[in-house]
Amino acid sequence: MRTRQFASLLVAILATVGVLAQQQSFQTDPSVAKLRQHISYLASDALEGRRTGSAGANNAAHYIAGEFSRLGLRPAVQPSNTRKLSEAMSRYLQTFPYVAGVQLGKGNALSFNQASGAAPVSLGVGHSWMPLGFSANGRVDRTATVFVGFGITSAELNYNDYQAADVAGKVAIALSGTPDGDNPHGRFARYEEVRWKAIAARNAGARALIVVAREESFHDDRLSTLRYDNSAGDAGIIVLALSRQAARKLLDFATDKPLSDLEEQMAKHGDTKLVTHPVKSLDVSIAADVTRREVPAYNVVGVLDGSDPVLKNETIVIGAHYDHLGRGGEGSLAPRSGEIHHGADDNASGVAGVLELARLFTGQRPRPKRTIVFITFSGEEEGLLGSSYYVNSPLVSLANTVAMINMDMIGRMKDRKLIIGGVGTAKEWRDIIGSGNFLQGVNVTATRGTSNAQQGDGTRGGSAGFPMVVSANGRSIVTTDSAKSFDLTLQEDGYGPSDHSSFYSKQIPVLFFWTGNHEDYHKPSDTADKINYDDEARVLSLVARIVRDVDSGAKRPSYTVAKSESAGRSTGFRVYLGTIPNYADTNDGLLLDGVRDDSPAAIAGVKAGDRIMKIAGRVVHNVYDYTYALGEMKAGQEYVIEVLRGTERLTLKITPAARKP
Numbered sequence: 333m334r335t336r337q338f339a340s341l342l343v344a345i346l347a348t349v350g351v352l353a354q355q356q357s358f359q360t361d362p363s364v365a366k367l368r369q370h371i372s373y374l375a376s377d378a379l380e381g382r383r384t385g386s387a388g389a390n391n392a393a394h395y396i397a398g399e400f401s402r403l404g405l406r407p408a409v410q411p412s413n414t415r416k417l418s419e420a421m422s423r424y425l426q427t428f429p430y431v432a433g434v435q436l437g438k439g440n441a442l443s444f445n446q447a448s449g450a451a452p453v454s455l456g457v458g459h460s461w462m463p464l465g466f467s468a469n470g471r472v473d474r475t476a477t478v479f480v481g482f483g484i485t486s487a488e489l490n491y492n493d494y495q496a497a498d499v500a501g502k503v504a505i506a507l508s509g510t511p512d513g514d515n516p517h518g519r520f521a522r523y524e525e526v527r528w529k530a531i532a533a534r535n536a537g538a539r540a541l542i543v544v545a546r547e548e549s550f551h552d553d554r555l556s557t558l559r560y561d562n563s564a565g566d567a568g569i570i571v572l573a574l575s576r577q578a579a580r581k582l583l584d585f586a587t588d589k590p591l592s593d594l595e596e597q598m599a600k601h602g603d604t605k606l607v608t609h610p611v612k613s614l615d616v617s618i619a620a621d622v623t624r625r626e627v628p629a630y631n632v633v634g635v636l637d638g639s640d641p642v643l644k645n646e647t648i649v650i651g652a653h654y655d656h657l658g659r660g661g662e663g664s665l666a667p668r669s670g671e672i673h674h675g676a677d678d679n680a681s682g683v684a685g686v687l688e689l690a691r692l693f694t695g696q697r698p699r700p701k702r703t704i705v706f707i708t709f710s711g712e713e714e715g716l717l718g719s720s721y722y723v724n725s726p727l728v729s730l731a732n733t734v735a736m737i738n739m740d741m742i743g744r745m746k747d748r749k750l751i752i753g754g755v756g757t758a759k760e761w762r763d764i765i766g767s768g769n770f771l772q773g774v775n776v777t778a779t780r781g782t783s784n785a786q787q788g789d790g791t792r793g794g795s796a797g798f799p800m801v802v803s804a805n806g807r808s809i810v811t812t813d814s815a816k817s818f819d820l821t822l823q824e825d826g827y828g829p830s831d832h833s834s835f836y837s838k839q840i841p842v843l844f845f846w847t848g849n850h851e852d853y854h855k856p857s858d859t860a861d862k863i864n865y866d867d868e869a870r871v872l873s874l875v876a877r878i879v880r881d882v883d884s885g886a887k888r889p890s891y892t893v894a895k896s897e898s899a900g901r902s903t904g905f906r907v908y909l910g911t912i913p914n915y916a917d918t919n920d921g922l923l924l925d926g927v928r929d930d931s932p933a934a935i936a937g938v939k940a941g942d943r944i945m946k947i948a949g950r951v952v953h954n955v956y957d958y959t960y961a962l963g964e965m966k967a968g969q970e971y972v973i974e975v976l977r978g979t980e981r982l983t984l985k986i987t988p989a990a991r992k993p
């Protein structure tokens with residue numbers, strides 16, 4: 333037990349007795365049976381992993397809305413014309429647009445002119461070539477092609493495939509992979525993704541990039557399947573994959589041998605700076621047409637109005653995301669895709685928590701003073717899309733939202749270890765958490781009425797722990813059992829990899845509850861039978877205590893700027909700026925949700941809400957361009973950064989810091 337907890341001991345005991353006296357009707361504990369019921373359904377095969385925009389996710393939303401309705405929460409949304417759901421249910425759903433995937437449009441064409449001057453050769457889309465999901469739409473007519481090796485540029489590795497190739501206004505042809513071959517730990521591993529190759533080609537002035545497939549049979553190549561990478565913004569140029577058979581013709585090779593020779597030769601020379609490309613290539617015409625398939629996605633929102641005539645205008649948000657990874661794909665850590673990712677801990681556990689807390693708080697008498705808004709978010713796994721949408725289109729005033737409590741993965745507690753993030757976002761959090769955790773181990777025996785008073789936990793004699801307060805007849809009234817408290821890890825930062833981050837970016841105090849990582853994270857094996865239900869119920873009783881503590885206070889928690897602990901954590905890049913990108917935004921540039929305190933970006937004068945348009949001489953259309961530019965920057969060197977603030981374009985100077993290893 334820590335010193336801090338000793339100091340608050342007496343206060344805590346008095347508070348316990350006080351709470352007991354005040355809230356006679358709040359003696360229901362979170363129900364293990366109900367948690368099991370919710371998680372078993374949400375993580376069942378029937379919901380197919382709840383990928384945002386899928387039928388499984390929508391069925392989960394329907395289930396949650398049904399529970400909210402049954403508990404008597406007020407729907408927060410005006411009726412909409414949501415199909416497939418009854419109108420009563422749809423009033424709990426906040427709809428936001430979501431790109432569920434991409435598909436081929438009707439206007440795709442690729443042809444090249446033969447060296448002999450014979451008629452152009454047309455290639456069938458899907459058979460010989462495929463635009464990539466992030467390709468820009470558009471066309472190039474009879475344009476010269478230039479072979480660019482692997483199409484990689486790296487300032488860090490002092491490697492540049494474009495050094496000897498003039499591609500301005502032309503079409504670049506690149507091989508798949510890197511000079512390291514398939515080595516996932518090679519020096520070039522970071523540059524293998526076609527996203528990066530596309531940026532290199534665009535930076536060099538190319539109008540399109542053609543990537544030669546790696547597999548002999550085009551259908552076996554991963555680039556031959558049109559895939560959406562769940563991120564905003566296209567590459568800014570046409571990008572397509574080409575079958576090896578077609579590539580041989582385009583590079584004017586009669587047989588396969590020269591193409592594989594070329595790949596071998598390129599790999600061998602990969603460590604030298606200058607690579608020459610003695611390759612004939614022909615003019616091409618390309619039309620690329622990729623359409624985005626937009627579907628609605630839903631946050632589920634239910635309101636418990638406060639009972640205090642004044643404080644009911646203030647709101648506490650309790651949230652958790654209900655979407656997961658479906659059958660794999662982007663975000664999955666499974667060796668192969670296709671299997672249902674059940675997401676029992678991530679995050680059926682948090683949703684069950686929201687539902688249980690909604691049940692407890694709707695049953696509390698007297699009712700909470702402040703309004704409590706229960707929200708389950710969608711689109712979290714794709715980049716906090718639902719919570720980001722909510723904070724930009726709130727259903728209850730954000731200015732009066734006094735705290736946001738987020739639960740993400742609270743079902744796999746080991747050794748009573750609990751992580752709480754966001755403790756630096758309000759002055760009061762450490763004290764509230766400290767006494768809440770202490771009370772987890774405190775058992776109060778109600779001694780009103782007869783001397784045969786029952787123990788709170790059902791045991792007899794009141795000796796299950798260290799006696800703290802003893803009554804005149806020798807009976808223990810208050811006992812404490814430190815083994816029942818959690819072993820807490822408190823983290824200051826209000827930003828993080830879950831939905832509380834969206835609220836913190838709007839200057840709202842947040843807390844984030846998490847029982848830690850495990851081997852089933854983001855795999856099909858995250859199943860309901862592995863949940864530690866008893867400990868999840870205890871976590872929820874702590875969360876309930878904390879919410880009650882916030883609710884009973886006369887003053888709202890005082891927002892503070894938290895120290896950022898993840899600053900400098902290695903993400904593969906050498907420099908650190910301290911920017912928090914908004915992943916939901918689809919407009920040009922990079923919108924920032926936040927800027928870390930004292931970071932290079934903050935020092936430069938960059939602010940939350942700014943849109944980065946250019947950095948270090950590179951135009952920024954999306955987060956990929958931005959990341960690529962970061963990779964080219966050096967710590968300690970000054971660069972120009974251009975941001976859009978409202979309608980004003982500002983030019984600032986920024987000096988990146990070195991990342992800690």
Ligand SMILES: [Zn+2]
Pocket residue numbers: 678713854
């Ligand atoms: Zn997740």
